[in-house]
Amino acid sequence: MLAIAGAAVVAAISLPLDRAGVGWLVATMAGVGALVLAGAMPAAAHPDEPKPLVVRRTARPGPDRYAWAAATVALIGVGTIRSAGWLFLLCLATATLTGALALAGGHSLRSIAAGYTMPVFAAFRALPWLARTAARVRKPVEAAANVRVAATVAVSITLLVVFGALFASADAAFAGTLQRLSPKVDLPTTVRWVFVFAVAASGLGGAAFLRAGPPDLSRLDATEGRKVSRFEWAVPLGLLVLLFAGFVAVQLTVLFGGNRHVLRTDGLTYAEYARSGFWQLSFVTALTLIVLAGAARWAPRAEPADRTLIRLVLGSLAALTLVIVGSALHRMNLYADTYGLTRLRLLVACCEAWFGLVLLLILIAGVRVKAPWLPRVAIAAGVLALLGLAAANPDRLIAEHNIRQARTVDLDYLSTLSPDVVPGLAGLPPNRRACVLGRLGTDLMIDPDDWRGWNLGREQARKVIAQDLSDPAFRCT
16 A cells, blocks of 8 residues: 555656656656565455455466566656657557556457456456555554654655755755756646546556456467358358459559559559558458457367368468568558658558568468467567667658658758657758757757656757757758
8 A cells, every 4th residue: 555655656746747758767667666565565464354264376477477567667668768759659558558468467369458458447446445455554553653654754854854955055056956856836736746646546556456366367368169160261261362362463563563553553642552552451461360360269170171271271361461561561662762751651661560570470370270379479579669669769760761862851840850860860961950950959948858857869969959059040941
């Protein structure tokens, strides 16, 4: 109870809701520490409760749970390094999935989906659980101990205030540092503190509840269902494979025609050429995954002929889809070379590459037909790809790619990128680089960071702008 409350206080003080910053990592580490401490504390038996007749052994989390927890911390820690808001939001969304896997577990798609919703329901289930703990703390037997704790806290606050005030009056630099670290107390700040404390306390309470009573998702992991006959599943999927083969055979010129296909087709633009390939890839990949899940559940695998048929049908479907993956990546590369690279185009290319990896995993899974590791490996590959993208600094990659092109660079678009783009502007002419740096510097000056929102990307950008932009009166021509 005390660990959860302390972590919620840390989150309320340190969490910046309007930007990526070190405060997100501080709040996450405080939450992880609270959960570790709460899990390590032995359960105290109430003196009025009878001894239980049956004691259930507490399930210990496996190594994969700790790996998912580390991935969650790493994803949220991206906000300390990169200032791109779109990248940090993407990491936060992915961290909710890895955090759910760390708390609830899951192997199949069904159990992972069920485990993803459990932290939300556990937050409400934990409210009476925490209320009973709070009621026990307020018992008269423990009143003396509570008074001693309250007195200790009061003395500590008094000493910090008195000596902090003396040090601040004695040294101006220390006073400035103390002023920057001290939060601004007003009505909006107080409301934010209360809101973040309530959300953090309920979330950590739900996480502690799941740790105290981990769910059993093994029944949802079973992929064996009611089997259908060979005719019932092989005919529809065989026809689907023929349809895919016919589409690829007819569209070979479209898939790999490149410039010639675009120029020879009336009304076709590079944007339509690239987007059509991406949506083909998205729908086909989703269809392939659904077919794999359905075949794993309903197609019989007892006979060698059944297993051979599954490998043939699903392997053909995955191989044909890989052709479209290669085409889509080729189209996006052509599009970026012609019109430049943007955030959306970079994300599309990364998604296409991840889809291709999933299809390769499907082909590998076809060796033994049954692959319970496939969903988790696919998610882990996506997490590693996202962390790799964050390490590569996507805004910098966009700037360097566009500057290398022998075409006019869109300075307005470069100016809308995050301060992470500053290291990638070295290839611009001095006057054009000063234009982008000036615009970025103006935004950084208008919206400064406090300690909660400190970010390495913004800090490095401020140093470069202060050093290289000698004339604040920049001009963009």
